[in-house]
Amino acid sequence: MTEKDQEVVVLRLGHRPSRDKRVSTHLLLAARTFGAKNAYYTGTQDPFLEESIRKITADWGGDFTLEYAGGWKNVFADWKGKIVHLTMYGLPYQDVVDDIRSDPSPKLVVVGGAKVPGEVYGAADWNVAVTGQPHSEVSALALFLHELYQGSELKREFSGARLTVVPQANGKKLKTASRRV
């Protein structure tokens, strides 16, 4: 199953530009790399975050977009599909991911920031844990998407890339298209 068969949109909750800039950037790039179609975020609007994602997508291809959403309640209310909330308090992802994958509707994958309101747990269709240990929303999202897409996301192409890595056993090789095609 690929990201074409099951659409994922990521919602990052409670972004704080001063503290979260780099972690939110990493999270959204992981969303892009591992198959999410696009993302929303709540918290404080951050033009630098938006610009950094826009610029990386322009260079590295694909059509991932990031959009600011005032509050999570509106996003939940407007969402046509199911909602997966990633939290260390949820059920082990290896136990529920087959169930999630077999549901063909688009998935909103909600990833907490600082303080996740208790209502989010009740409003989600699944509360899912990538281990019950503290680590990172970045690793949790990547592993969840990797399991959801069963590794097919590693083969995806990012169309219109200006920059492409040429894999090497040693050293760096980057192919640069003269312009975006």
Added chain:
Amino acid sequence: MTEKDQEVVVLRLGHRPSRDKRVSTHLLLAARTFGAKNAYYTGTQDPFLEESIRKITADWGGDFTLEYAGGWKNVFADWKGKIVHLTMYGLPYQDVVDDIRSDPSPKLVVVGGAKVPGEVYGAADWNVAVTGQPHSEVSALALFLHELYQGSELKREFSGARLTVVPQANGKKLKTASRRV
């Protein structure tokens, strides 16, 4: 294969306390959660980073430790085992992980920070990419360890934990041991 059969130690390069505090914390927690035995870091020494990892391990169990290492060259020179360098410029991890797993020696898994010196590529036994797309050292490390340990790391126990999550379909449940056992 579990983390008892193949020891992994993580080396985080070039930590900058002002910029990297949260990403390095997430990276080291991912190392701990997904089976690394312990970690070193280079760059600028950061007592807050060390304390935050120490505190989380005290609460959540296991015996993961973090130690400051002045420079990567000393760590490489002292290392008895093989060296895996995670970089988006390397060979796809899905193509080389069987090879790495079948080598029984301990692995130093090197994770770049801001600027990775070119010599690191030459000194590593494997330069390994978790996709050739920009995302995060946190997601790269988690996926690499997950693949190396083939999911067995998800079942590990963290001995002596003061805090343990009790997985729930909805809500949060935390078990607190009265004292570290």
